Amino acid sequence: MISSTKTDSPRSRSNWLRVLSRFVLCSTLILALSVALKTRSRLSLLLPSFSHHPAVMSYQQERYIAELAVQRACLLTQKVFFEKAKGTVSKDDKSPVTIGDFGAQALIIQAIRKNFPNDEIVGEEEASSLRQDKDLSAEIWRIAKDIKLDDAESDKVLGGPLPSEESMLDIIDQGNSAGGPKGRIWALDPIDGTKGFLRGGQYAVCLGLIVDGDVKVGAIGTPNLPVDDNATIDASTGTQQEGSSTNGILFSAVLGEGATSRPLSTGTLAQSKPISMRPVANIADAVFCEGVEAAHSAQGDNAAVASLLGITAPSVRLDSQAKYCSIARGAGDIYLRLPVKKDYQEKIWDHAAGDILVREAGGQVTDIYGNRLDFSKGRTLAVNKGVVASPKALQDQVIGAVKTVLKL
Ligand SMILES: Nc1ncnc2c1ncn2[C@@H]1O[C@H](COP(=O)(O)OS(=O)(=O)O)[C@@H](OP(=O)(O)O)[C@H]1O
Ligand SMILES: [Mg+2]
Numbered sequence: 345m346i347s348s349t350k351t352d353s354p355r356s357r358s359n360w361l362r363v364l365s366r367f368v369l370c371s372t373l374i375l376a377l378s379v380a381l382k383t384r385s386r387l388s389l390l391l392p393s394f395s396h397h398p399a400v401m402s403y404q405q406e407r408y409i410a411e412l413a414v415q416r417a418c419l420l421t422q423k424v425f426f427e428k429a430k431g432t433v434s435k436d437d438k439s440p441v442t443i444g445d446f447g448a449q450a451l452i453i454q455a456i457r458k459n460f461p462n463d464e465i466v467g468e469e470e471a472s473s474l475r476q477d478k479d480l481s482a483e484i485w486r487i488a489k490d491i492k493l494d495d496a497e498s499d500k501v502l503g504g505p506l507p508s509e510e511s512m513l514d515i516i517d518q519g520n521s522a523g524g525p526k527g528r529i530w531a532l533d534p535i536d537g538t539k540g541f542l543r544g545g546q547y548a549v550c551l552g553l554i555v556d557g558d559v560k561v562g563a564i565g566t567p568n569l570p571v572d573d574n575a576t577i578d579a580s581t582g583t584q585q586e587g588s589s590t591n592g593i594l595f596s597a598v599l600g601e602g603a604t605s606r607p608l609s610t611g612t613l614a615q616s617k618p619i620s621m622r623p624v625a626n627i628a629d630a631v632f633c634e635g636v637e638a639a640h641s642a643q644g645d646n647a648a649v650a651s652l653l654g655i656t657a658p659s660v661r662l663d664s665q666a667k668y669c670s671i672a673r674g675a676g677d678i679y680l681r682l683p684v685k686k687d688y689q690e691k692i693w694d695h696a697a698g699d700i701l702v703r704e705a706g707g708q709v710t711d712i713y714g715n716r717l718d719f720s721k722g723r724t725l726a727v728n729k730g731v732v733a734s735p736k737a738l739q740d741q742v743i744g745a746v747k748t749v750l751k752l
């Protein structure tokens with residue numbers, strides 16, 4: 345007897361085969377996908393540069409490294425200050441540079457090189473004067489070689505201690521990129537406001553990442569700014585206190601992801617809080633944040649702008665990018681830097697980190713004509729004049745007053 349059921353028929357066998365082959369195909373695809381994903385995540389851990397592809401990029405790794413590097417450099421600048429480590433040289437433009445500037449630049453470049461070896465760096469300082477002055481070089485090495493973060497793991501992420509005095513000088517010189525419109529370029533000001541640093545006043549360790557001419561990440565350490573956002577500060581009052589827990593802030597920002605701050609001394613990533621500019625309903629109630637050096641900003645013109653806007657509150661006077669930091673957290677509202685010398689070109693390291701911090705805190709940063717700062721032109725902001733920063737809603741009014749005063 346021929347007993348033939350449907351399942352045994354050639355047709356149904358071929359149906360089974362089709363189902364089976366689809367199952368095998370699907371499983372293989374799922375397996376391949378999961379292997380690919382695992383390999384990718386392993387690769388991005390081992391090679392941070394793998395995550396640099398725009399499609400998978402949110403700059404979290406860059407922000408993390410920038411924060412740690414700035415935090416470690418602030419340990420050095422504070423040590424230099426409290427040990428009263430002497431050694432200040434005058435640069436060609438007569439501006440001072442200290443052991444703190446050189447040491448901080450070495451430590452930060454080492455951290456960038458370790459984590460992002462293909463990136464370029466535009467750093468303010470260079471080591472030629474140290475190669476002539478062996479005593480100064482030795483003094484920097486004496487202080488820099490022992491600087492480390494409390495957390496050994498984090499310190500390892502930054503590359504551990506500097507290898508030797510000679511390589512420290514080579515590392516400092518790696519901040520020699522010409523900058524420009526293409527690629528990943530870090531703008532580094534190891535001590536901004538060196539004069540403030542020497543006075544025991546405000547200064548800032550500043551690091552910004554520029555990608556294809558646009559600032560994406562910024563980190564700023566301000567060892568002498570009060571932790572309390574609402575504390576009164578002024579450049580005339582010295583604020584350096586050894587081991588202070590009331591002073592010292594680390595600010596950071598990533599494009600599109602907001603601005604944050606946390607205490608510099610004890611802070612961990614988890615202690616970061618979002619910061620934002622103060623809403624100002626009436627511009628007459630705004631407070632200016634201005635520089636200290638009369639040679640850097642036309643203070644008479646600043647006063648005329650204030651008066652035109654009906655602003656009567658005294659300006660907060662601070663050295664360095666602490667001005668950007670202050671308005672970003674609502675301790676002041678408007679940063680004015682009106683040009684004194686016609687031919688002075690602002691340096692990108694004096695503004696990159698501050699620019700993104702203020703923009704991510706709800707502000708606008710432009711030059712005196714109302715144009716965005718252009719970080720794609722090399723080591724300087726060659727196509728901008730001066731800086732004006734304020735909450736977005738006020739910027740047009742402020743620029744209007746600036747144009748009137750400067751007769752633009
Ligand atoms: N003529 C002129 N105009 C504008 N800016 C100048 C000028 N000369 C120098 N610099 C740069 O100013 C940086 C310090 O800026 P500050 O904001 O701290 O200056 S101030 O508060 O106005 O005194 C300072 O940065 P650091 O050298 O890092 O301290 C200089 O890069
Ligand atoms: Mg300088």
Ligand SMILES: [Mg+2]
Nearest residue numbers: 533536537694
């Ligand atoms: Mg500077």
Ligand SMILES: [Mg+2]
Nearest residue numbers: 468533535536
């Ligand atoms: Mg500097």
